[in-house]
Amino acid sequence: MTTIQWFPGHMAKARRQVTEKLTLVDVIFELVDARIPLSSRNPILDELIGDKPRIVILNKSDLADEALTQKWVSYFNKQGISAVPIVAQEGIGMKKVMSEAKRLLKPKFDRMAAQGRKPRPIRAMSIGIPNVGKSTLINRFVKKNIAKTGNRPGVTKAQQWLRLNKELDLLDTPGILWPKFEDPEVGKKLALTGAIKDTILQLDDIALYGIEVMQQHYPEQLADRYKLTAEEIVLPSPEMLMLITEKRGFREDYSRAAEMIIYEIRSGKVGRYTLDAVPAVSIPEKGAE
Structure with a gap:
């Protein structure tokens, strides 16, 4: 399988828009596929996001190897990144995402209250590669279909602010894939789980x-x-x-x-599985020498 080159114009535009809107949001919801928590992360996001509070949301966790999902949660936590497994399709784990967002942002909102500023909803930005379930996540938060969904990559084509409930405003973004996959194995994993359009391979x-x-x-x-x-x-x-x-x-x-x-x-008919192995040596925690 050859190296895949795939970076549509709307994704380049989305990357620019993410950078421009970062100052408007409090927290990043980074959606990944729980079956490929590393391969479905976009390598450019770290440089785009910087130190902005972030929650890695491991969607489709009902399809993933449960024991390995817990190891992945621990892996992210060791790096100082919150991680929450969910099943957006069923609404499982949504409350945990909100409680984690509140925990992360409590110092900021406490400062705002001390300054006499009125309470406001948390402003979040959802980011992820195509077909990880961003639109499904939004619809589950509001318990109705306000975001277009589809079991294929590239359904969301533009950014949009959505009032999900009284506690959360979300800036939805199109799926952002990186310019190329240097590792052919990553391309295969993305193809098998459906992140890449089947017409490409x-x-x-x-x-x-x-x-x-x-x-x-x-x-x-x-x-x-x-x-x-x-x-x-x-x-x-x-x-x-x-x-x-x-x-x-x-x-x-x-x-x-x-x-x-x-x-x-x-679809999980062959059973639950996780394709990405948890790295033996985790990245040092933030602030570590």
Whole structure:
């Protein structure tokens, strides 16, 4: 799989807009996919955000390996970054996001009160790569569909201020992807989880990668889903694709089988999984020498 170059014009514009609007917000809601907490983080965000208070929101945590999600939360916390697992689709974890935002901003709002300034809603900015669930998060906060959603990257095309409730104003932003993926493995992970449009890569390549990672890390789940024997579960991924095609009665329609495998991995039908390993050595905490 070659290095992917993909930086649409609206994303370059979004990057500029984020920089311009940072002074207007109190806290950043950085949404990532809980299955790929590192690969779905945008490397340019650290330089854009600086020291602005931030909460890393690990969305789709119901699809991720639960034990590894907790390790990722600890990893971010060690760096002085708050992290909250949520399931935006179900509204799970939303109260925790708000309580964490209030905790982070209490010193600032206490200072404002001491100065005699009237209370106001928290002003947050949601940032994340495409298809991590930003619009779904917004709709869950207000309990109605005010933001357009779609299970494909690039649905949100412009910034918009939204009054979510009496406690929170949110500046929604389009998904920002970085100019290129230096590591092809990152591109594969983004493709398998649906952050990249399926038209950019070959479906069979994505399916073969999905088979390989499930074989390596979650073989029992893969075997259970496709009724594979101990001998079959260790087959090379191309042979596995052909075998699953046959088992599902698709004759020799490997493209159809590849599409099915990708869908079933993405939707959790093959079980929960996390593709990013928690780094053994965490980045030193802020302020550490």
